[in-house]
Amino acid sequence: GAGVSQSPRYKVAKRGQDVALRCDPISGHVSLFWYQQALGQGPEFLTYFQNEAQLDKSGLPSDRFFAERPEGSVSTLKIQRTQQEDSAVYLCASSPPPSSGTYEQYFGPGTRLTVT
Amino acid sequence: AQSVAQPEDQVNVAEGNPLTVKCTYSVSGNPYLFWYVQYPNRGLQFLLKYITGDNLVKGSYGFEAEFNKSQTSFHLKKPSALVSDSALYFCAVRPRHSGGYNKLIFGAGTRLAVHP
Numbered sequence: 001g002a003g004v005s006q007s008p009r010y011k012v013a014k015r016g017q018d019v020a021l022r023c024d025p026i027s028g029h030v031s032l033f034w035y036q037q038a039l040g041q042g043p044e045f046l047t048y049f050q051n052e053a054q055l056d057k058s059g060l061p062s063d064r065f066f067a068e069r070p071e072g073s074v075s076t077l078k079i080q081r082t083q084q085e086d087s088a089v090y091l092c093a094s095s096p097p098p099s100s101g102t103y104e105q106y107f108g109p110g111t112r113l114t115v116t
Numbered sequence: 117a118q119s120v121a122q123p124e125d126q127v128n129v130a131e132g133n134p135l136t137v138k139c140t141y142s143v144s145g146n147p148y149l150f151w152y153v154q155y156p157n158r159g160l161q162f163l164l165k166y167i168t169g170d171n172l173v174k175g176s177y178g179f180e181a182e183f184n185k186s187q188t189s190f191h192l193k194k195p196s197a198l199v200s201d202s203a204l205y206f207c208a209v210r211p212r213h214s215g216g217y218n219k220l221i222f223g224a225g226t227r228l229a230v231h232p
Contacts, residue, residue: 004159033219042120042206042222043160056219091159103148103167103210105220107159 004108013082021077021111025094035091082115118143122223137192139207147209149190154204197230
């Protein structure tokens with residue numbers, strides 16, 4: 001079946017521009033996660049949705065970062081007034097409900113954001 | 117603070133030889149443990165997990181991992197390496213009591229290079 005998809009795959013933004021990154025999770029997966037992966041680092045948690053509810057946004061680095069999942073499926077991560085330190089790969093992952101007993105997450109290919 | 121350590125930035129091994137990629141963690145309780153692999157320009161692919169039970173778990177592509185509670189380690193192993201195993205490997209943990217969802221903490225990654 002189809003996996004997690006993300007678009008665009010690459011994004012170049014000038015400093016100060018706003019960007020929007022899209023994630024299409026696996027159908028039926030209620031849990032959705034965003035991670036930020038800086039060059040040479042492991043992914044770091046940004047935020048978590050269960051259906052349309054954003055239950056944890058403790059990893060968002062500043063109030064310039066905003067995520068939404070209004071209908072409990074597609075999610076968008078928005079970064080306002082981008083800065084060079086925002087350059088990273090943004091990964092989206094989805095998983096079935098915690099009650100399913102499936103503990104692993106399924107990752108998309110990521111969006112590589114470069115801020116110039 | 118909760119953390120995952122992968123002490124080797126890179127592991128070099130000859131094709132056909134056994135390989136080990138090390139992972140230790142500092143997380144309270146008995147976390148769930150995972151290994152993911154990342155190929156260039158692709159997202160993370162799930163390899164295997166330890167939830168409970170036998171300390172030796174088997175996963176995809178002939179990989180296995182050994183959980184050692186006293187050493188808080190979860191080393192990835194394969195009896196006979198293939199050139200196609202060359203990739204970036206990430207160890208990840210999920211605290212067992214993390215609010216009921218699968219927030220993952222990742223190590224920085226280890227690059228595995230298998231030489232013909």
